[in-house]
Amino acid sequence: MTDANKHGFTTTILHGDRQKPIEHGSLHKPIHTSVAFGYKDAHELAAVFQGRQPGYRYGRQGNPTVSALEDKITKMEQGVATVCFSTGMAAIGAVVQALLRKGDHVVSSSFLFGNTNSLWQTAGGLGIDVSFVDATDVCQVEAALTPSTRVVFVETIANPRTQVADLKRIGELCRDRGILYIVDNTMTSPYLFQPKKVGAGLVVNALTKSIGGHGNALGGALTDTGVFDWSGFPNIFDNYKRYPSAQWGMAQLRAKALRDFGGTLAPEAAHHIAVGAETMALRIERECQNAMALATMLSQDPRVAAVHYPGLPSHPQHGIASELFASYGGLFSFELKDGIDCFDYLNRLKIAIPASNLGDTRTLVIPVAHTIFYEMGAQRRASMGIAESLIRVSVGIEDTADLVEDFRQALDVA
Structure with a gap:
């Protein structure tokens, strides 16, 4: 621009x-x-x-x-x-x-x-x-x-x-x-x-x-x-x-x-x-890179039920996002397979921090249905496609390999 x-x-x-x-x-x-x-x-x-x-x-x-x-x-x-x-x-x-x-x-x-x-x-x-x-x-x-x-x-x-x-x-x-x-x-x-x-x-x-x-x-x-x-x-x-x-x-x-x-x-x-x-462009480029790496890894893991990220070709609006946006952003969410407790998973992460902000330099994670969308109730959440196991990830600027390993090791324990 x-x-x-x-x-x-x-x-x-x-x-x-x-x-x-x-x-x-x-x-x-x-x-x-x-x-x-x-x-x-x-x-x-x-x-x-x-x-x-x-x-x-x-x-x-x-x-x-x-x-x-x-x-x-x-x-x-x-x-x-x-x-x-x-x-x-x-x-x-x-x-x-x-x-x-x-x-x-x-x-x-x-x-x-x-x-x-x-x-x-x-x-x-x-x-x-x-x-x-x-x-x-x-x-x-x-x-x-x-x-x-x-x-x-x-x-x-x-x-x-x-x-x-x-x-x-x-x-x-x-x-x-x-x-x-x-x-x-x-x-x-x-x-x-x-x-x-x-x-x-x-x-x-x-x-x-x-x-x-x-x-x-x-x-x-x-x-x-x-x-x-x-x-x-x-x-x-x-x-x-x-x-x-x-x-x-x-x-x-x-x-x-x-x-x-x-x-x-x-x-x-x-x-x-x-x-x-002043550093927004530098930060966002790194966040987008990290988000794509994490979303791709999670989408290929059989223990993950779904990954929601516009950068993935499987996303319903991937074409619109590719046409309009310079990249796909640093936010995505994913759902774990039945039998894997989202709180247990989050507690096994060593780098990502359970917190409610977005766009931070640090990677932040939150169980959506139990926190920021809890007040609206299960019926409204369901109408918005928010699963009870949905985890939102605001991706930071950490080293890509460190983040991928962190999210992977938490799954390995599961």
Whole structure:
């Protein structure tokens, strides 16, 4: 990927801060901890609040350190603007808080991160109708649309069963119908895929995961790709229409989700994420290599019932993943044969760590049905294809041979 200056992905991230004036020649944007910003002339303060002049009002709505990270994310996604949030879930919640109203309808993939599924259930209780469909089939998305559909929401690769949405055709459908298409890019990351290419108007990234990459900071982001025509979106408040229509969505998100709701990313976390992002391409290439090696080994072992990884030719959406993504990501899941206890297996691993994060430098494993998807119940899990023995693996950057041996020796004991 290249930006407007024709630099590569990593070069753009590494030198992005220096494209604007930076304090004392620092190579990183410094951490600005102040929550208030003073002006010598009170007229300037008023102009900033009224949107007539760029500047910072209050730390809840923006901060120089966070702004520098937002610029990086915007460049990664080839977008026009980004708003950062305290977590990835806060970013998705901002869609509900700032852009949807009672009586609106959302079409969502049924193959979702458990917390996102829970959020849509909460939205239903607020009078927002949500239809869950198999997003690997664009026909099911189309059949669910109604005159009040405002948003279609999908993930690139579903967590944990790795179903791949029919991203391109859903994008074409949303464009033809004038519907806001939101794609959660967390499982692929901007390095492997830019949802703008399939018509996404907003892109979600959980910055905690592959972009930050070191398990030391929470964060999330919404990026406006510039594809969606906000002038046709019915839920924009009149006071944000004083801006050009291309800015309406971001202006309302920043005001309603940051100013009013307070899902603000702290500057210290923004700094950790920005520094972590510098090595994202290097980390993800290693993670993809390791994931392919592990998934291939497990798929050939008779003690493993199934392996779910888009990089395997046996995966139902392997063709779509090969067409759209630069590689297949660092997440996969697998099921053990009957008679092999998943907890016993996990406890025999010596390198992989039982933990719930994704996109870390370390390989993390978790028994899905008993933890992150436990709350939704057995019936809902079954409808999502989540077996009781399903183990999710977030592959790290360890030496490939060490990981393969670790997962193999745990099977040998079984």
